[in-house]
Every structure is written in structure tokens, then in C-alpha cells.
Amino acid sequence: MEKEQGITEKKAGNFSEWYNQVVLKAELADYGPVRGFMIIRPNAYRIWESIQQYFNKAIEALGVSNAYFPLLIPESFFKREAEHAKGFAPELAWIEREGKDVDERVAIRPTSETIIYDSYAKWIRSWRDLPLKLNQWCNVLRWEVKQTKLFLRTREFLWQEGHCVYETKEECDKEVKGILGEYQKLCHELLAIPTLAGKKTDAEKFAGALYTLTLEAMMPDGKALQMGTSHNLGQDFAKGFGISFIDKEEKKALPWQSSWGFSTRLIGALVMVHGDDKGLVLPPKVAHNKIAIVPIVFKGDKKKVLEKAKEIAKTLKQFNPIFDDRDNYSPGWKFNEWELKGIPLRLEIGPKDLKAKQVVLVRRDTGKKESVKFSALKKRIPALLEEIQKDLFTSAKKFLDSSTVGAKTWSEFEKAVKEGKMVLVPFCCGESCEEEIKDETTATSRCIPLDQKKFEGKCIKCGSKAKNMVYFAKAY
């Protein structure tokens, strides 16, 4: 294998360098010409399409429709919800007004609450117009100053943002939680990434939200990654944008709103959680090409082997096999390439296999080989893909479980954070206390678990009465 082709850093070594190499060499992404921008290459865009397909089905079942709102937002819109304005102001990219017929400054959307709710105010009249549930898949731009990390922190990224309006708080609460459930299903079932579900503290919630629910995953370097958030926006945006409706009693009422989103950073999580020293490892359900077929040919038997391999490729069409009959590369080189690119299964067939009426299947995740008779192939492959999917989740779950710990004292807490753990501790939920923890340990509160029982305890930091058990960790 040429040095240039393979990953030269170990996952257990310089993790960040390993990650960049996998992303670049598996041709998932590249750096754009403007600092902070990235190019999403086909190998990653296909993953995004898998995610889109999966999630579109889920939200269609909930009655959510896709739509598209404009890229540019007038300055005055940002000011209609004070907290929201404050949260996004520093990261906005404004358009030069010279020669443009605009009455006020306009910025590229960092998120679309404001421009969408301006339309909602026009469209919503009566309780019969509710619930209103729209989603859009689009690009957003946040001019961050922190250093770029491909997929995890870029100034422009792709995402979905859902925006719903309800008659009552109860409906809104229910679906804010329901959406988080859909996100968790997507992470667990499709991406094979286990997550912790919880509520953000006030310090970490979305700018303008009543409360924010979040999914947190644990990366192998001991940093948490936020996978998706679902916000109950309360009624403040409705007030700011003049959204009201005539209710069933024919009275004017304020609706309740939610918004929720996940982004292409999920692809970064996928790389980190499942990848290994050979490169990307794709869970079968998210992989477009589930098999790479590599015929092992020698001069004498070349034709026969190729013919059979081609025939097999045809019968396995449902798995979108890559058929690699390039004659300028050795089988070993090809093995390395498809391993680097994370194809879940490799199918090898050579002259000996031909005689034995079998192929060799090699798992990308474990490297385990097995010989499978031609006749058993169509049954064995789906079963094997399912095993891989399950095993990837199990192994990631084991890591998450072992990373999740408690702490009885402040020094235990500090030690656990330093070791890259997700630490569950009693916390007063005070903003200044949270700030101190961040300053001293670089850990931030990740979430308040949704399913916590009543408890008595003292805040790990200040010792006053704790309000909740809260997860803390270093985070991306």
C-alpha cells in the first residue's frame, strides 16, 4: 500500500490527526478555498442522503412537510426576540448594500426561526391552521472564530431545521420530546451511535428557547458531541412576530412553538465512533455500497473468475456492490482502498473458490473471514450485515457505558473530566457555578437526564442544595 493512500496515524495516537486523515483520505471532505468552509465529497454526501431518506420518512409520519425559505434575513427580524438576537449577532455574515435595492441590512441565515415565523404570522389565522409543521433541508452560515474541524465545526454547514406551531403547551412539549426520540432512533438504528438524552441547563439552551432537549454522544477521545437538539420555544417568538390564532372558543390566542435540528456534523461523529487505524468503518444501514467485490485473478483462470464475479455482482444488486476489476492494482491494494473507505463487507473470489463454489466474505469491522457457498450467499449477506450493524452499536454502547461515571467529591470530578469521562453529578444549576466549572476544568454541562429520579444531594461545585443530577464533560 502506498504511504499516501493509507492512514499513517493511529486512532489511539494523535486522535485529531487520525480523524483529519480519515476524512481527507476516505474522500469524505476537503477544505474549501475560504477559511472555515468545507467541500462535502460524494462519499460523505451519500451518507447525508441516507440520513435524509431515513429522517424524511420519520417526519412524514408525524405530518411534517418539507419547504424552503429564503437565505437572506432582514436585520430587523433578528431583533424581534431579544435572546435570539443576542445569541447569533456575533456570527452573522452581512451582504454589502452598495448597489442593492434593500431597505435594510440583510444577513445570511444562521438558523431560520425569524424568517419562517414572519411567514407563519401571515399564514396562521385559526386553530384549524394548527398544528403547522414544516421542515427544511438547507445550508446555514455562522461565522465562528474557533478553528475549523471538518464536519464538526465549519462556518457553513448543511442541516435540517423543523419549525412547528401548536395550540397548546402540552402538544408542543409532547412533540419536542417526540422529535428527540426520532433523533435517537436515527442515531441508534441507522448510525449505530448510542446517545444520552437530556435537557440543557439554562446556560446551554438555545438562544430564545424556553428549554432545549439534546442528544449527547461520547467520542473516543473523551469529548462529548451534541448530535441534535429539540427546542420548546414557548410563546416569545409568537409575541415577537405577531403570530396568533382564533381558538375553538373564538378567542384570540398565542400559539406554542418548537424548532429542532441536526447537521452534517453527524457524519463527523460516524467517522470518530466507528473508524479504526485502517480508516472509515460504515454501519451497513448507512452505507450506499454495502459490498466491495474483488476478483482474485491469475492469468490462466482470469476469464472464468471474472465472469463468475460479475454474475455474483448482478445477483447482489440490491446491496449496490462495487465491482473492482481494475487490472492496474493488486488485490492487496484494492483491499486497503475499500477498507479505507469503510465498505462493510469485502467479497473475494479466486480460482480455488470457483472450484469450491464459494466466495470469501470479510467483515470490515472485525476483519473476520468466512467462506460462503454461492447458493447460501443471498441469505448470508443480509444476516451478516445485520450482525455488523448490531456489533458496531454494541461496541459503541460499551464505550459510552464505560465512559459514564459519577463523582463524590470535587477532586473526583476534576479527575474524571481530565480522563475524558462523562460525569453525572448533583448540580445547583446556577449559571455562575456552571461558569466556574467550565473555567476550572473546561467541562461544560451536557444535559440533565430526562429520566432522573428524585434525589437529595449537594452541588458538586458550590455545595449548596442540588437541583438536578447533571452530565458534565469536555465537548466539541
Add this chain to the structure above:
Amino acid sequence: MEKEQGITEKKAGNFSEWYNQVVLKAELADYGPVRGFMIIRPNAYRIWESIQQYFNKAIEALGVSNAYFPLLIPESFFKREAEHAKGFAPELAWIEREGKDVDERVAIRPTSETIIYDSYAKWIRSWRDLPLKLNQWCNVLRWEVKQTKLFLRTREFLWQEGHCVYETKEECDKEVKGILGEYQKLCHELLAIPTLAGKKTDAEKFAGALYTLTLEAMMPDGKALQMGTSHNLGQDFAKGFGISFIDKEEKKALPWQSSWGFSTRLIGALVMVHGDDKGLVLPPKVAHNKIAIVPIVFKGDKKKVLEKAKEIAKTLKQFNPIFDDRDNYSPGWKFNEWELKGIPLRLEIGPKDLKAKQVVLVRRDTGKKESVKFSALKKRIPALLEEIQKDLFTSAKKFLDSSTVGAKTWSEFEKAVKEGKMVLVPFCCGESCEEEIKDETTATSRCIPLDQKKFEGKCIKCGSKAKNMVYFAKAY
């Protein structure tokens, strides 16, 4: 029907006002808060998704992969291909640089040739890297000064842009034409819109292209609409961006490039071509909901009718039926609503139908009713949908054919243009002559038909030797 609900202008009356009403009242789109920007509502976004699905399949078969390149393009990129720079400069939206760490000005993409080819220069090394075929679905922005027309002319629009690189001119020529063929299939088979295929004159070709192929459709108001274009870019972009490859003889060579695109303006064409005085008419293949089921209930039989209607809805799930059992609207009101929104078929079922074990099917396009026995429904519906699809195309084709005329003299030409015809005439293809025609008649050259035979003739305008037979028409 409430006046507010229905279309109050005739298609044969003020066409432009009729069009706006259909787009707004069928809830396809709305105006955005910034002048020149539009909101694509779910009813139209679903059409766009149908188009995406159809076209993604077509290009996947050609080996084209989807990707995503950054929104913002550095100023210097635009200057690397002179004609291209000149063509787009007036319409660019620049980002304010104050507080931004950028070395030069950056603009929102009006199209992505430049930023994509900057990456291609890095990625392409050898003939083994070719052909390289990528496509992206994205938003683009062109700050036009002409007045906005929903879907047809907006400053931001959604589109696909394909960008391919080949070893030879022959391959490039072949696929530039092949893509036009795919566009034509999409227009004819999915949208039921007939088109004329041809080559743009030099005056009308894409800024920076060697030549441009185009599809032109005829709108009912006698204006042509460009449905999609496919450009052979020659080797100028390769020169400007430093794209080269080592060929099979191990020599450094310049590749040939193509780009091709269509946009959400196709949705505008769909509205214009098939719509009528009652509103939108959707070809069945592009309609997400192919049937609207309206139970006709009276007090006594309500339960039975609703039950049967629901049962039918279940068996017709593959057609995504709308089941309209709202009890606050009359059947007549519902009929109007689903007609306005263009649902291809209405299924009515009342107490009498229940007894006769039948339903009434009503075609949106012709209004023709037929009774169909429950037992025949699953067979009759697909056949009927196919008939509708075919009839819509046939009727649009008839219009196109009757709109396409010749002209022997300049005054015949002027008269035909004034009457809203697509006029095929001998033309010298001189740019100044083309300019004069435009000034005097407002008609522009639409295309040089691809399949034209050799001919002798004199230019319709200047009388010098004609180079080609060329279509002229007023256009959107």
C-alpha cells in the same frame, strides 16, 4: 366557494395575474420579506422532490455523484475565466468584510463553476481520475434588477448543477447532448411538457462556454421558457484553473469540461402549461397525492359511508390519497379546494354509491366523471392516471406545434412574434443582427434546432447568407 379561495382571473384573461393567483392560492409559493426572494411552500417543494428523485436516478445511471461545495466564492476566482466573470459580475452579492478574517472579497455563488474547478485542479492527476462527474443540488443567488416572478425570476433559486470533466472533446460533446436528452425525458415523461431542443447562438450562450444546448418550452401566453441548459465549456476553465492530467501516453494534457443545470423555474412552467381557470393541474407522475377522497355524507348513512371511504383510502395507499373527512366544509367546497391544488383525481363516495358498490372518479384535467365498481378500482386508477398523464402531454404538444411557425418575410416574422409564436427562420447568426431583432420585436433567438438539414437561405433580418435555421420568440 369563498371568493378568497378560488382563482378570480381567467387563464385567457390577464395571464400574469392568473398565474400569480394560482401560485399563491394553491399554496405553492409566497413572497419573502426581501424583494426578489420567494418561499417555496410544501405543495411546490413536493414537486421539486419528485423532480429530484426522477433526475437523481437518471444521473446515477450515468455515473454522476452528488456532492456539496461552499456557498461563498473568492473574488479572484471569478476573474480566472474572462467571459464568465463579465457575465456574472453585475449580479453578485458580496459579503461585508468588516470583522471577517478573509483575505479578499467573497460573494454568494451565482453558479459554481469557479469554486468547483478550483477543487478539480487539486483532485485530477491522471487519465484514471477521468471522467469526473459531480452534481450538486443547492441554492444560488443572482441579484437581478428585473421584476420578480414567482418561480420564473427570483434572486435566489434552487437548482441542480452538474460539472463533468473528460479526456476528450468527443466524450464531452456526447454527454453534453446526453444530459439534454435526460432533461427532455424529464420534461416530457414526468412534467408532461413538450420542448424544442437546440443550440444557443453565441449571443445567448452561457458566459464562458464553447457552446450551450438548451430546451425551450412554449408558455400559453406566447412566451418561450428555457427549461434547462447543458454547456460544453471547452478547455478555457481548465486553463484558468490549472486543471490538467497525465494522459495515456504519459503526457500532460488539458481536459474538456461540461456543466448543466435546471432550476425550480420548472415548477413555474408546470403551473403555466397545465393550469386552468380552477387552478393548478398536476400531471399524475409529479403529484405526491394522486387522489383526493371526498366522502359525501348525510346524517343517516354517515358512519357507513365514512367507514367504506376509509377502507378504500387504505387500499389505495400507494397513491398517497388525501382523505378529506372534515365536517366543517361542504363537499362542493372540498371539490374546489382539491381542484385548486391540482390533485389529478377526485374520488367521491356517497350513500347511493355505497349501495351500488361503486365510487365516482373525476378527472382534474377534463372534469370527466365515471363510476367504477369497488372491485375494479385498483386496476382502473393506474390506467386512468396514465391516460391523464398522456393527455396532458398531447394537449401541450398540440399547443407547441400550433405555436411553431415559419416566416418568409420580415413583416411576417414581426407579425408572428407579436402573435406569440415560436418562429423558425433562416438567420445569419451575426450578433449585431440579433441585437437589432431584439430591439425591434423584443424577440430573442431561442435555439438552433439540433436536427436541422442543410439548407440555402437568406437571413430574415439582414438578407445576407443565412448560417442556420433559428427559432425566435419572446421569452421569460
